[in-house]
Amino acid sequence: MDLSKEKKIAMYQDMLKIRLFEEKVFELYGQNIVPGTIHLYAGEEAVAVGVCTNLRKEDYIVSTHRGHGHCIAKGARLDKTMAEILGKKTGYCKGKGGSMHIADFSIGMLGATAVVGAGIPIATGAGLSIKLRGTDQVAACFFGDGASNQGTFHEGVNMAAIWKLPVLFICENNLYAMGTHQRRVMLVKHVMERAVAYGIPGVCVDGNNVLEVYEATLEACKRARNGDGPTLIECKTYRRKGHSRWDPATYRPKGEVDEWLNKDPIQRMKKHLIVDGVFSESKLIEIEEEVMNSIEEAVKFALDSPFPQPEEALEDVYA
Ligand SMILES: Cc1ncc(C[n+]2csc(CCOP(=O)(O)OP(=O)(O)O)c2C)c(N)n1
Ligand SMILES: [Mg+2]
Numbered sequence: 001m002d003l004s005k006e007k008k009i010a011m012y013q014d015m016l017k018i019r020l021f022e023e024k025v026f027e028l029y030g031q032n033i034v035p036g037t038i039h040l041y042a043g044e045e046a047v048a049v050g051v052c053t054n055l056r057k058e059d060y061i062v063s064t065h066r067g068h069g070h071c072i073a074k075g076a077r078l079d080k081t082m083a084e085i086l087g088k089k090t091g092y093c094k095g096k097g098g099s100m101h102i103a104d105f106s107i108g109m110l111g112a113t114a115v116v117g118a119g120i121p122i123a124t125g126a127g128l129s130i131k132l133r134g135t136d137q138v139a140a141c142f143f144g145d146g147a148s149n150q151g152t153f154h155e156g157v158n159m160a161a162i163w164k165l166p167v168l169f170i171c172e173n174n175l176y177a178m179g180t181h182q183r184r185v186m187l188v189k190h191v192m193e194r195a196v197a198y199g200i201p202g203v204c205v206d207g208n209n210v211l212e213v214y215e216a217t218l219e220a221c222k223r224a225r226n227g228d229g230p231t232l233i234e235c236k237t238y239r240r241k242g243h244s245r246w247d248p249a250t251y252r253p254k255g256e257v258d259e260w261l262n263k264d265p266i267q268r269m270k271k272h273l274i275v276d277g278v279f280s281e282s283k284l285i286e287i288e289e290e291v292m293n294s295i296e297e298a299v300k301f302a303l304d305s306p307f308p309q310p311e312e313a314l315e316d317v318y319a
Pocket of ligand 1 (some may be wrong): 065117174
């Protein structure tokens with residue numbers, strides 16, 4: 001695989017950044033200082049990082065309710081992300097969006113939406129805009145297994161397919177939509193099988209292996225940038241915690257949870273880097289400290305920032 005040592009290290013670092021960031025958000029939520037609820041991305045880091053490593057700054061992503069990891073992988077600032085989650089004025093959306101509504105057009109992050117499946121037509125629209133402007137950008141759309149049962153999935157993927165739009169449909173299949181297992185709501189085993197219905201390539205990868213996600217996305221990007229249209233990539237993964245902060249996830253059998261926790265994407269990449277001789281264990285510890293410091297700084301920035309004022313509530317409502 002054509003991946004430099006530097007790129008592999010950056011991938012590891014980004015995954016770790018997401019994991020430690022999410023652990024921090026979990027901790028802050030426990031202190032009752034995070035408004036609303038939170039949906040953590042911990043366990044699924046290899047998907048966002050494997051995909052975004054192939055993207056350029058000007059490429060687009062569209063995210064979901066479980067979006068912190070997508071933002072970080074696309075290059076969002078940790079301090080402004082944390083400030084938004086804490087509802088602070090210095091956050092990406094001036095503290096008015098919160099955890100599920102972070103956007104940063106300057107890095108191609110078109111936004112997250114709490115409406116399941118609603119990001120899919122937005123990504124198709126972004127793909128249409130790219131095609132009309134004639135650039136070689138791509139738009140990557142993240143969505144869950146649950147979202148793939150929404151009408152928006154059918155409409156959005158079909159339209160991107162017929163117009164050969166440069167869109168990457170990235171299904172993060174973590175087996176559950178809230179507490180509902182995939183097998184109760186779809187008869188196909190793999191979401192990827194649905195690609196046949198739209199006449200586009202569908203691939204299924206180990207979503208806990210960042211290198212596999214990277215490779216599949218590399219191909220899909222080539223196709224999209226060449227004007228050959230979209231690809232559906234299903235990444236099999238698992239969330240380490242419940243659906244949202246309140247959910248103890250007791251509906252998941254212990255054996256299943258253990259099996260997936262053993263396939264931790266970060267530990268696997270760490271092992272790969274050591275076995276491959278890319279880095280020593282001490283260098284990896286150094287990276288860990290660096291990442292932890294950047295998160296502590298982000299938390300301090302967010303905690304020290306003011307809340308927006310009530311009279312600002314109606315500002316920025318229309319653009
Ligand atoms: C249109 C719509 N229906 C229902 C919900 C409630 N809801 C929020 S998240 C979720 C599950 C989504 O599952 P999936 O797409 O697999 O994403 P995951 O949470 O597993 O990442 C549901 C049903 C919603 N937000 N929007
Ligand atoms: Mg799911």
